[in-house]
Amino acid sequence: KGFSVTGSLRAYDGIFSLSTTDEADPTANSAVVAAVKWATRAYVEAPLVTQKFKDGKYEVVPNHPASQLLKNPNPYQSGTALWQACITSLMLDGNAYIVKSRSQTNGRVQELWYVPHAQMKPATSKDNPNVFISHYEYKANGNVYNLPIEDVIHIKSGVDPTNQRLGFSGLSSVLKDLLTDVEASVYTYAILKNFGCAGLKVTPKGDVTIDEENAAIIKLKLHQQFTGERRGEPLVLSQAVDITSMGISPEQMALDKMRSIPAQRICAVLGIP
Numbered sequence: 022k023g024f025s026v027t028g029s030l031r032a033y034d035g036i037f038s039l040s041t042t043d044e045a046d047p048t049a050n051s052a053v054v055a056a057v058k059w060a061t062r063a064y065v066e067a068p069l070v071t072q073k074f075k076d077g078k079y080e081v082v083p084n085h086p087a088s089q090l091l092k093n094p095n096p097y098q099s100g101t102a103l104w105q106a107c108i109t110s111l112m113l114d115g116n117a118y119i120v121k122s123r124s125q126t127n128g129r130v131q132e133l134w135y136v137p138h139a140q141m142k143p144a145t146s147k148d149n150p151n152v153f154i155s156h157y158e159y160k161a162n163g164n165v166y167n168l169p170i171e172d173v174i175h176i177k178s179g180v181d182p183t184n185q186r187l188g189f190s191g192l193s194s195v196l197k198d199l200l201t202d203v204e205a206s207v208y209t210y211a212i213l214k215n216f217g218c219a220g221l222k223v224t225p226k227g228d229v230t231i232d233e234e235n236a237a238i239i240k241l242k243l244h245q246q247f248t249g250e251r252r253g254e255p256l257v258l259s260q261a262v263d264i265t266s267m268g269i270s271p272e273q274m275a276l277d278k279m280r281s282i283p284a285q286r287i288c289a290v291l292g293i294p
Contacts, residue, residue, distance in 0.1 A: 053113075064104060107119065107135060115187065115190035116178075118136040119136070144156055156170060157173045201283050223243070226262050
């Protein structure tokens with residue numbers, strides 16, 4: 022962690038626990054990453070300024086401490102990196118978290134640190150469940166810390182209908198589409214890496230028989246001359262055999278259409294055309 026944790030180490034158990042890793046990692050899906058990267062690049066194009074309302078109009082306050090802090094939040098992250106990280110968390114999870122690092126002498130905020138959404142969650146004490154949010158649970162280096170709410174900036178996108186303490190990204194609604202797109206990508210890669218078809222079956226022709234030794238030789242030749250950079254080379258066999266395709270070809274499966282539907286739904290949920 023880049024900041025000093027001032028919260029207590031499991032001073033009391035929260036009734037809200039940190040989530041585990043989902044089966045489908047959104048950051049491993051190219052459609053999700055493309056949408057997120059576009060949004061993060063577009064968001065930081067707008068300059069950050071501080072304004073005050075005076076005489077019926079807004080005026081820019083030059084060199085305001087808030088603007089300066091957000092432009093240079095800490096020694097290791099720029100303001101651009103901070104906001105791009107927050108937009109990423111908002112799109113993936115519906116929640117973005119920034120932790121305030123304060124001066125030990127006067128308590129003023131000196132630095133701001135982005136915390137990945139998988140490491141932070143709002144919580145409520147079992148001793149006082151009527152408090153909407155009593156603290157934030159922060160997981161780091163195998164420990165869980167309870168951070169005071171005044172030290173955490175929680176930015177939410179909408180409200181999660183299953184837990185109103187959280188924002189809502191909607192990506193969970195396209196979990197099966199994510200899995201479908203990943204599996205179609207893996208299948209396409211495997212087909213192209215091998216024969217460009219779904220698989221081959223070798224059977225003896227006529228009265229010819231194939232013993233185990235010759236079967237292994239034929240299999241090795243097919244693998245060497247029809248996969249990798251040697252695919253498409255001439256194949257010469259000493260025995261008469263029939264070579265047929267097993268399964269469905271990529272054209273028959275219409276993989277292009279199969280992958281376009283998940284991509285459309287993923288981008289629609291993320292709000293990207």
